[in-house]
Amino acid sequence: MTTTTENTTVTGAVGSARTRVEGRDKVTGAARYAGEIPFAELAHGWLVLSTVARGRIRSVEDAPVREMPGVLAVLHHENAPRVDTAYMGMLGPPNPVVGIFQRDRVPFMGWPVALVVAETSEEARAAAEALVVRYDEEPHDVGFFAGHAGAYTPGEPAMEQADTEKGDLEARLREAAHVVDEEYSTPEEHHNSMEPHAATARWEDGRLDVLDSNQGTSWVASELASLFSLDPSSVRVRSEHVGGGFGSKGLSPHQVAAVMATTLLHRPVRVVLTRRQMFSLVGFRSPTLQRVTLGADTGGRLRAFDHQSLSLTSTVHEFVEPSANVGRTMYDADAHRTGHRLVRLDVPTPTWMRAPGETPGSFALESAIDELAEKCGLDPIELRARNQPEAGPVSGLPFSRRNQLACFEEGARRFGWAGRDPRPGLRREGRWLLGTGMAAASFPAGAGASTAAVTAHPDGGFTVGINAADIGTGARTAMVSVAADALRVTPDRIRVRLGDSDLGPAWIAGGSMGTRSWAWAVRLAADELRELLALGGSVPPEGITTRSDTSEAIGALAQKERHAYGAQFAEAAVDVTTGEVRVRRLLGIFAAGTIVNPLTARSQLVGGMTWGLSMALHEEAVRDAASGGYVNADLAGYHVAAHADVQHIEADWVDDHDPEDPVGIKGIGEIGIVGVAAAIANAVWHATGVRHRRLPIRPDRVLAAAEEARQRAAEEPRGA
């Protein structure tokens, strides 16, 4: 349930609520996704994944499988085409998991060891399941815990700056009137996009044509070109509709397998991942172990700040979950330290997942800030208000527009925060203890270089070509609004083409930078076209096209701390006799620049907040130490919030206009999830008096914590 924003005056398409232009196609099934587009002569590939967590492939006994009905090919390390993984991609070196079938080494359970291609998907699967792969198994280590002997400081290219430090932390902590020093942990979490990863590859007129589900077709095309040593212009990747990405849809083994197979078989080949395969092949969010140490003076002003985070990576590739980055812009202190450590385990490589860093980082940090407010005897909003930095605490750069306080004020007003009794464990309604909590949120507002083309047609219509990825967020609809306003025409005259690498390079749907980046390019091209058309004259049959490239404009942007902000409020009900936690209310108020489409924006923010609830209470991939594999690699075992878990949820925003910003749009892709888990954990504390520093807040943990608290209370001497 949501309410509408009433205080915004809307004059153009931007800012007015518009339903998705492809919405009808999606709900009627007319929109085709990558795994459902028909092709003549289509063959189907099925990946076979390793069943050991570490070792070498001794043999792939493919002879009997080749005789099975419909089987066309069995690819593995002894016969697959060679690929080149020693290149530098757009976002760094490739994850070696895309270098499938190149060697006999198995670095984790669920590593691709073979691809069976057959006439039908069923035949491919039957043969894949019948394929016997023998291994020389080696002992594996999948244990992630504090003090792991293998922990080290990551460097480039995985992370530019693992550590930051200023001031004398120990000294400031000694002087502090109030200190919080606690450990927090978050589990391994998976994106689980609704649409599984799927790709169909074929060679067409000397070009490789890949129909895929991804977050950036230029990105995937360039990676495939590098991997297969192809001329970039000979690779075309299209991705018209995408059923969710969340950071997991870049280059993965399925596209590579499809390209290998189509190259060998000279017919289109489709490879679709199963939900279970997605758990080991497309990345996940690393578990984190975080320690936050805060020291404040009697007025609640931070004097010492330390946030250290440990995450895991695989033995073949480095990925850092940058959880300690959030404090580099959120809070300043005389002594300020952040740091990341990494441990290599025999597990798949984690990757970007919805607000990487900020999501687990804000859970730890915003929980710790709440604990500090308790110690200082200050309202959590007041404590945060007293600690708004003047400039970037680490960068020293000025903020472009730091509208955090407006989010607190509007959120507190709407939530009814005023007059809140800060004492925990006092409010009861039947078997439920009730509490409220809040947390702050921020996420960087960046832009990536993009190109766009806008064409005026003689019939008065316009075509916008921008290689955006609409991963379900409504990018296509947003670009219609942006172009309509720039051209000063009604939106019905605009047609948008996206999701095709032939449209030219554009930023990916990632980093909350998509809309800002694409709108910038579309606006530049549309402005130029409008001026051209204003000169008069008729539009020739082929139309008039203008093109833009934002590389220079982005390069010329002043160096500033640019972020979106938010305030998350939660009301939790906890039954400490059963451990059940219910979130009765969630309210998120955001300052995220111009909101292009309030309808889809609200969906995105509510979706993020729901995910935050899910993270707080439900999500947790469980790895079995003995086998090294998952024991809940499906949506029956890996719980996400169900409808019944989401009660009253509301997202809204404050005016956040920055006259110095050339675009005005900040991006809302990720900020919705940031801080939600902390707000809920803080509400659970307020309800029960027990801090939950380990996610998810499962019933067994609530029960155990309540039991511990009860025993502690019983042991305390009377009158103490």
Add this chain to the structure above:
Amino acid sequence: MREFGYERALDVSGAVALLAEDPGARPLGGGTNLVDLMKTGVERPTLLVDVQELPLGDIAFTPDGGLRVGATVTNSDLAAHAEVRRHYPALAQAVLAGASGQLRNMATVGGNLLQRTRCGYFGDISKPCNKRTPGSGCPARAGEHHNHAILGASEHCVATHPSDMAVALAAFDAVISYETSDGPGESAVADFYLPVGETPHLETALPPGALITGVTVPPAAVAARSRYRKVRERASFAFAIGSVAAALDVQDGVVREARLALGAVASRPWRARTAERALTGGPADAEAFAAAADAELAAAEPLADNGYKVTLMRNLVTAVLTELAEEAAR
């Protein structure tokens, strides 16, 4: 591809004949569990005998005032049935607490009783499991088991039975009837699920080739004052981590009759007879309820990560019985 036959049975004798002919045959009700297990390779039937068209879709009173529920009655219809809700509220509540609306519209009573454990090791054919592959081992004892059994388990298997409905049926002394090619048979729900012991792959007393035709719930005045409460790790669409079906007859502050069954604690719905005996004739207060729960749970053998279930069940039993006692006093 993995092929299997499909036959739609039109009468019970025809269904039983098909099931008797082929040891790899399985009856297909709503398919909400069986089809999932076929997709993951845990179940590999050679023949599916679709029983949904059989004339087993009725709920009717028995001459003695009990209820006879046909095997193909859907979970939704059972939960919505006015007489079930009036006379056996815990049964309706238990069914409604299971799965999701979509699944309940498909799932049948017979299939619900025969559904398989949701242990993560059982459901993953790449891992050992004594229930799926006898003798292969049980990784759950040393591995992930926070939602596994605390009662009646063995070193060979610590899986729980997932049904909510069966917990309420166990409390109400329900009897399962079945048909075989040699004639009909029946089994009380309490005896239907076999002890785990060394044979966790042998789950029920159903003879090979038998088809469940229905469940009879005997009349019991106490059942009208019953309740089912389920605790799970999200608000809906999750299996229990602990559940209680309870009925209580209290007069003048004294428990005249108590029915109690626990869910998600054992390989079968756990009829808590020790607790029932402790309750009967005693005071209807929270202290007595907790003591009865403790008496039942004294046999619990929790593993490293599921000891919380002892506390949970104690609290849950006490809370549900207290609610029933308060209602009786009104």
